[in-house]
Amino acid sequence: MMLHLDAKDEAMLNGDCGPAAQLAMRILARMAGVYGAARLMDIVGAHIDSTVYIGEAGMEYAERLAALGAQVAVPTTLNVSGVDMGGWQDWAVPQDWATKAHRQMVAYHSMGAIPTWTCAPYQTEYKPRFGDQIAWGESNAIVFANSVIGARTQRYPDLLDVCCAITGRVPAVGLHLDEHRTGEVLVRLRDVPERVQRDEAFYPVLGHLLGRIAGDRVPVVEGLIVQPSEDQLKALGAGAASSGAVALFHIVGVTPEAPTRDAAFHGAPPHQIVDVTMDSLRRARRELTTSEGARVDLVVLGSPHLSLPEFKQLAPLLAGHKRHPGVKFLVTTSRVVALLARQTGLMQVLEDFGGQVTVDTCVLTSPMLPPEIKTLMTNSAKYAYYSPGLLGVTTAFGSTEDCVRSAIAGRVVRDESLWT
Amino acid sequence: MDVILRGTPIVAGEAQGLALVSPEPLSFWGGYDHHTGEITDRRHALSGHVAAKKILVMPFTRGSSTTTAVLLEAIKSGTAPAAILTPQVDAFLALAAIVADEMYSLPLPIVALAPDDYATIHTGDRLVISQDGAVFRDASLA
Numbered sequence: 001m002m003l004h005l006d007a008k009d010e011a012m013l014n015g016d017c018g019p020a021a022q023l024a025m026r027i028l029a030r031m032a033g034v035y036g037a038a039r040l041m042d043i044v045g046a047h048i049d050s051t052v053y054i055g056e057a058g059m060e061y062a063e064r065l066a067a068l069g070a071q072v073a074v075p076t077t078l079n080v081s082g083v084d085m086g087g088w089q090d091w092a093v094p095q096d097w098a099t100k101a102h103r104q105m106v107a108y109h110s111m112g113a114i115p116t117w118t119c120a121p122y123q124t125e126y127k128p129r130f131g132d133q134i135a136w137g138e139s140n141a142i143v144f145a146n147s148v149i150g151a152r153t154q155r156y157p158d159l160l161d162v163c164c165a166i167t168g169r170v171p172a173v174g175l176h177l178d179e180h181r182t183g184e185v186l187v188r189l190r191d192v193p194e195r196v197q198r199d200e201a202f203y204p205v206l207g208h209l210l211g212r213i214a215g216d217r218v219p220v221v222e223g224l225i226v227q228p229s230e231d232q233l234k235a236l237g238a239g240a241a242s243s244g245a246v247a248l249f250h251i252v253g254v255t256p257e258a259p260t261r262d263a264a265f266h267g268a269p270p271h272q273i274v275d276v277t278m279d280s281l282r283r284a285r286r287e288l289t290t291s292e293g294a295r296v297d298l299v300v301l302g303s304p305h306l307s308l309p310e311f312k313q314l315a316p317l318l319a320g321h322k323r324h325p326g327v328k329f330l331v332t333t334s335r336v337v338a339l340l341a342r343q344t345g346l347m348q349v350l351e352d353f354g355g356q357v358t359v360d361t362c363v364l365t366s367p368m369l370p371p372e373i374k375t376l377m378t379n380s381a382k383y384a385y386y387s388p389g390l391l392g393v394t395t396a397f398g399s400t401e402d403c404v405r406s407a408i409a410g411r412v413v414r415d416e417s418l419w420t
Numbered sequence: 421m422d423v424i425l426r427g428t429p430i431v432a433g434e435a436q437g438l439a440l441v442s443p444e445p446l447s448f449w450g451g452y453d454h455h456t457g458e459i460t461d462r463r464h465a466l467s468g469h470v471a472a473k474k475i476l477v478m479p480f481t482r483g484s485s486t487t488t489a490v491l492l493e494a495i496k497s498g499t500a501p502a503a504i505l506t507p508q509v510d511a512f513l514a515l516a517a518i519v520a521d522e523m524y525s526l527p528l529p530i531v532a533l534a535p536d537d538y539a540t541i542h543t544g545d546r547l548v549i550s551q552d553g554a555v556f557r558d559a560s561l562a
Contacts, residue, residue, distance in 0.1 A: 052489065
């Protein structure tokens with residue numbers, strides 16, 4: 001298909017809108033060719049994941065764009081960075097890393113983006129609305145925006161998201177268009193009792209399984225008999241976007257594009273039907289634990305970043321207790337949620353427990369963990385999935401309550417009653 | 421040079437090297453060490469293999485959208501594969517190659533092959549890739 005650029009696109013490509021817009025449009029137009037797009041379309045917002053610090057090339061890319069005078073054309077939030085500038089010295093982050101990751105933060109902030117520094121931009125005041133065309137990076141944010149909000153974004157990779165933000169344009173392909181938002185695989189919950197569906201750990205486990213089943217297809221979940229909370233859907237999406245490349249899911253009767261099964265499939269039959277039973281959920285739950293035995297060195301919550309409601313849920317579990325001296329207890333969140341938690345007294349409860357907080361980044365995107373941390377425990381499918389490969393640690397997966405009890409006991413303690 | 425496979429150049433360039441065939445997709449984030457070019461995803465079939473300077477033959481990328489950033493670092497550091505062959509267009513790989521071209525004039529050739537042609541390549545095949553997406557296989561050295 002031949003790409004047709006409109007007059008505004010051509011002007012950017014010719015440098016009429018400055019050298020930064022020209023570079024961004026050149027990359028975007030080449031990528032539109034790769035995607036097979038016939039045209040570009042306008043967006044109303046962006047979320048930049050290129051903020052994640054990987055190395056000097058990514059920093060140089062941000063600084064090149066910034067030096068050319070790049071400014072975002074639409075309201076743009078920023079994903080996690082590579083460093084918590086307020087607390088990196090408490091951890092194992094090398095000075096050189098902190099300096100360069102901060103340079104990259106400065107470059108992206110200078111483009112006029114909003115310094116949210118969070119992987120949960122959908123839980124900020126900049127949350128998009130149903131039907132909005134947006135360009136978002138960060139897999140968990142993408143799947144939440146598409147599925148739970150009904151906004152429309154492709155899976156924008158790092159380096160491209162910023163080009164979309166600067167030009168205000170995206171290739172008109174994929175999930176931006178109605179016809180690609182239709183369900184492909186029907187996932188039926190079979191005999192999954194309500195008490196399991198009410199449990200908070202059910203959602204990351206189902207998400208992990210959903211990613212395995214769907215790959216890069218659009219799954220439609222049927223058989224949920226409870227109304228999950230926003231945070232539960234967030235945990236589900238993060239799991240599905242880690243074990244698979246899920247950018248959109250539908251849940252019949254829950255998500256906005258799936259009032260009925262027929263609506264989710266746009267009236268067509270599913271390509272495939274997969275039944276999910278307690279057996280398959282138990283297997284998925286086991287996959288999230290790679291450690292053997294009861295050792296735990298760090299309990300970490302907050303991937304995606306902990307929300308204020310999650311802080312509120314956590315506080316009564318912590319109150320009146322202290323973590324075991326051999327186990328660190330860490331919450332990763334955004335700077336805004338941390339501030340609100342401080343103002344509402346929730347942070348004090350965490351600190352009295354012996355817990356710590358890291359903002360603007362997380363344990364996967366900042367080299368903060370000292371080498372003596374060999375096993376971490378988490379309630380997050382995303383942390384559990386990526387930590388072994390990225391950090392060389394083993395993981396234990398459990399509910400939030402399991403995590404807190406383990407931090408107190410100094411060894412992995414899990415309530416298995418729901419899963420046996 | 422007795423076999424020619426006609427591919428589609430997603431990002432054009434020339435390269436030669438030994439094929440390293442991955443039976444499964446790979447996420448470069450959490451799966452590829454851009455300091456060494458080693459495949460570090462311990463769940464992956466090629467875990468421990470060094471893909472630097474090889475012609476990486478793999479179905480598609482998986483998972484994280486940070487794959488592009490990791491591959492860009494590898495291209496800059498000289499630890500990237502010499503070229504990547506896929507059975508379909510993979511936008512994440514293409515993006516890293518395009519940005520490397522724009523930033524450093526270091527394009528990484530990315531070629532999409534027809535699935536039947538793709539399936540004929542084996543680890544250790546000596547391959548030469550030309551600008552137009554043609555892949556020459558030297559059967560005498562295979």
